Amino acid sequence: MQIDIINTSSSYAGDVDPKTAWSILENYNQSLLVDVRTKAELSYVGYPDLSSLKKSYINVEQQFFPDGNLNENFVKELEGIIKEQYSTKDCYITFLCRSGARSARAAAMMAEQGWINCYNIAYGFEGDPDEFHHRAKVNGWKYEGLPWIQQ
Numbered sequence: 304m305q306i307d308i309i310n311t312s313s314s315y316a317g318d319v320d321p322k323t324a325w326s327i328l329e330n331y332n333q334s335l336l337v338d339v340r341t342k343a344e345l346s347y348v349g350y351p352d353l354s355s356l357k358k359s360y361i362n363v364e365q366q367f368f369p370d371g372n373l374n375e376n377f378v379k380e381l382e383g384i385i386k387e388q389y390s391t392k393d394c395y396i397t398f399l400c401r402s403g404a405r406s407a408r409a410a411a412m413m414a415e416q417g418w419i420n421c422y423n424i425a426y427g428f429e430g431d432p433d434e435f436h437h438r439a440k441v442n443g444w445k446y447e448g449l450p451w452i453q454q
Contacts, residue, residue: 304331306323306327307319313407315407315410316410318424319424321425321426321446328395337360337362337398337406338350339365339399339400340400342364349428349445349452349453351452363380363384394420396410396420397422398423402438403423406423425442426441426443427443428443428445430442
């Protein structure tokens with residue numbers, strides 16, 4: 304599978320659009336989705352549904368709600384989870400947040416630790432705001448019609 308990268312000028316493997324991220328998850332057995340949003344965001348806004356791929360997403364909060372403090376153990380926590388499933392650092396990791404900013408930072412942090420195939424999902428779960436400041440109307444996971452759940 305060819306991975307179409309939107310932006311390669313980063314310290315990680317690159318930015319991919321949501322549909323390409325879905326293709327990575329669908330076509331590579333050793334692939335996973337890491338959602339770095341807060342538990343509050345997942346509860347109120349929704350989260351990816353990978354059940355049709357017989358996969359589930361991993362959530363490690365990069366920042367905590369409501370104060371916005373950074374998770375100082377983010378890399379350590381995530382590495383612990385990933386190493387339970389994969390023995391090498393060449394698995395494909397797609398990172399997701401609301402708009403693509405925190406997930407880009409997460410991809411860079413993991414790439415610095417030697418994880419080779421770290422991809423940021425550009426536009427994130429909700430995408431950029433439209434002219435009325437509403438999300439999921441311009442781009443992003445939800446806009447692309449990819450599976451998601453809200454509880």
